[in-house]
Amino acid sequence: MVATPTPGKIISYPAKTIARADIALRCAPFHLALFAKMRWESVSVPKLAGDLGVKSGYTRYPLSELSVETATSWLIQVGMLRREVDGQGLTDSFRLTPLGLELIEKWEQVGGVLPSASAIDRLKNLSARWFRLPF
Template sequence: MVVVTSPPGKIISYPAPTIDRAELALRCAPFHLALFAKLRWESVSVPKLAGDLGVKSGYTRYPLSELSVETATNWLIQVGMLRREVDGQGLTDSFRLTPLGLELVEKWEAAGGRLPPASIFDRIGNWRARWFRLPF
């Protein structure tokens, strides 16, 4: 178990496999660490990540369609890295970091400010975890 202190001071324990899966998903995602660093302080919406705007902003590695952004962010939500932003009328198309996401982003910023590159084996493992997971 790894213990994470969330912003309000609450302590949350995550099993090591949860952290490993989240790290793998983040390294295999089409996003740069700059996006996750920004998500620490404010939400970012899907249109700001899609197309050339995502690349120009330094958030994505290559232009993505809105559907691709939704698919990638939904996986990061499922592994515990992100959460959907909520306003007074319900869910929005914006995202924020979870306490687990915050911990991992701070770890990689302290280790040089870059996400470690994902190997082909990492990508296969992430694909397998994503598409062949069992329901709880």
């Protein structure tokens, strides 16, 4: 099943792709405020790591730089984020993809808070990350 395109939307995603990205988003250690910021500008790893990420309202708890890299790498793999590129190559900053923008807009419209993932969703996310298998 393919998601129905909305006016002005260029890309349609398979329902499985949307579901996997949505679960990964809700299992990630980040708040919706981070992704809302990524809509307009890139956010770097140092802004997410440690107490700064919590104070900025981006993370649920202090994260090491390695934890930030791991979490954002998974969100890249499921299609939510992309690494920012500059004239020198890849940077340590991230932005939303069109799929990420679609999901963030969805959650902003239904209350502006990412709901917690269920135990089953966490298990699906863990197994997908571990085995790199689609749901």
